[in-house]
Amino acid sequence: MAIAKREIGGRALHPVGLGCMNVSWAYASPPPHEDCVKLLHRALDLGYDHLDTARIYGAGKNEALIGEALKGRRSEFFLASKCGIVVDGPKRGVDCSPDKIAADIETSLELLQTDHIDLYYMHRFDPKVPIADSVGALARAIEQGKIGAYGVSEWSAAHIREAHGVHPVGAVQTEYSLWTRNVELGVLPVCEELGIPLVAFSPVGRGALGGVLKDPSTLEEQDLRNKMPRFNAENWPKNLALIEQFVALAEGAGVTPGQLANRWVLAQSDVLHVIPGTTNLQHLEDNYNAANVEIADDVLAKADALINHSTVHGHRYHDAIRPTIDTEEFEDA
Numbered sequence: 559m560a561i562a563k564r565e566i567g568g569r570a571l572h573p574v575g576l577g578c579m580n581v582s583w584a585y586a587s588p589p590p591h592e593d594c595v596k597l598l599h600r601a602l603d604l605g606y607d608h609l610d611t612a613r614i615y616g617a618g619k620n621e622a623l624i625g626e627a628l629k630g631r632r633s634e635f636f637l638a639s640k641c642g643i644v645v646d647g648p649k650r651g652v653d654c655s656p657d658k659i660a661a662d663i664e665t666s667l668e669l670l671q672t673d674h675i676d677l678y679y680m681h682r683f684d685p686k687v688p689i690a691d692s693v694g695a696l697a698r699a700i701e702q703g704k705i706g707a708y709g710v711s712e713w714s715a716a717h718i719r720e721a722h723g724v725h726p727v728g729a730v731q732t733e734y735s736l737w738t739r740n741v742e743l744g745v746l747p748v749c750e751e752l753g754i755p756l757v758a759f760s761p762v763g764r765g766a767l768g769g770v771l772k773d774p775s776t777l778e779e780q781d782l783r784n785k786m787p788r789f790n791a792e793n794w795p796k797n798l799a800l801i802e803q804f805v806a807l808a809e810g811a812g813v814t815p816g817q818l819a820n821r822w823v824l825a826q827s828d829v830l831h832v833i834p835g836t837t838n839l840q841h842l843e844d845n846y847n848a849a850n851v852e853i854a855d856d857v858l859a860k861a862d863a864l865i866n867h868s869t870v871h872g873h874r875y876h877d878a879i880r881p882t883i884d885t886e887e888f889e890d891a
Contacts, residue, residue, distance in 0.1 A: 575608030716742030
C-alpha cells in the first residue's frame with residue numbers, strides 16, 4: 559500500500575523529500591553544474607515537493623544552486639534550510655545566537671532567491687545560548703513572514719520539549735535509518751507525543767544501505783565518510799556482510815535496497831518523513847517511489863532484525879564531531 563502525504567508546517571507533502579547536500583558538498587566531487595540543475599528539475603517533475611538544504615552545504619553553494627535553478631518553480635515545493643553550524647578553516651562550531659540566526663536568514667533568503675523559506679532549522683544545539691533566545695529570534699522571523707516555521711536538528715528530546723514550550727516546533731530533523739536508531743531513545747516518542755514531524759536524513763545509511771559501495775578505500779579524499787568509524791578498515795567488512803544480506807532481501811522482495819531502507823523508516827511512525835540525497839537520476843526516481851512500492855511487513859521485519867544498533871559495527875560519527883550531537887546515545891556507544 560502506498561504511503562499517503564504527511565504534513566509539515568501545515569502543508570501535505572510527499573513523505574519522500576530530497577536532501578540536496580551531496581549535489582554540492584560532503585561526498586564525491588559535485589557533478590557538473592548543468593547536471594545538478596537537471597537533477598533538481600527532474601525531482602520536481604517526478605513529484606518531489608520537499609527540498610532540504612543548509613547554509614553549511616558547500617558554504618552557501620547549495621542554497622545558491624537551488625535559488626538559481628528553481629527560482630522559476632518556487633511555488634512547486636516546500637523549502638527547508640538550516641543555520642547554526644559555523645566553519646572557520648579547519649575549525650567547526652555552533653552559533654545559534656539571535657543576531658547570527660537573523661543574519662543567516664537574510665543570507666539564505668538572498669542565496670535562495672526567495673522572500674520566504676518554509677522551514678528554517680537550527681542545525682545543531684548551541685549550549686551557549688538559552689533556548690528561549692534562539693527560538694525567540696526564529697519566532698520573530700515567522701512574524702515577519704521570512705520563514706513559515708522553525709525546526710531543530712540533532713536535538714535531544716528534553717531540549718525539543720523545552721523549545722516547543724517557547725514556540726511550537728515545526729519539525730525535527732535527525733539521522734534515522736536501519737543502522738542509526740538513536741531517535742528511538744527519546745526523539746521519536748516526544749515527536750509523536752507533541753505531534754511534531756520528524757524528518758530523517760541519511761535514511762540509506764549515507765549510501766551504505768544502497769548496496770553500491772563495496773570498498774570505502776576508493777572514496778575521494780574529501781568524502782566525509784572517510785572519517786566515520788562504520789566505514790573504516792576495521793568495521794566496514796563486518797558491516798558489508800550485513801549489507802550484502804540486506805541487498806539480497808530487497809532483491810527477493812522485488813525492490814531496490816534504497817527503497818527498502820527508505821520504506822523501513824517511513825513504516826516506523828506516521829510522523830516520519832525521509833530526505834535521501836543522490837546525484838544519480840535513477841536513484842532519484844527509485845527513492846521517490848519508495849512510498850509507492852509494495853513491501854510486505856515480514857520483509858520490513860527481516861530488515862529490522864538484520865541491521866540495527868546491536869548488529870552494526872562502529873559509531874556513526876568520529877570523536878571530533880560527537881560532542882556537537884545532542885541526540886540521545888546508546889549506553890554502549
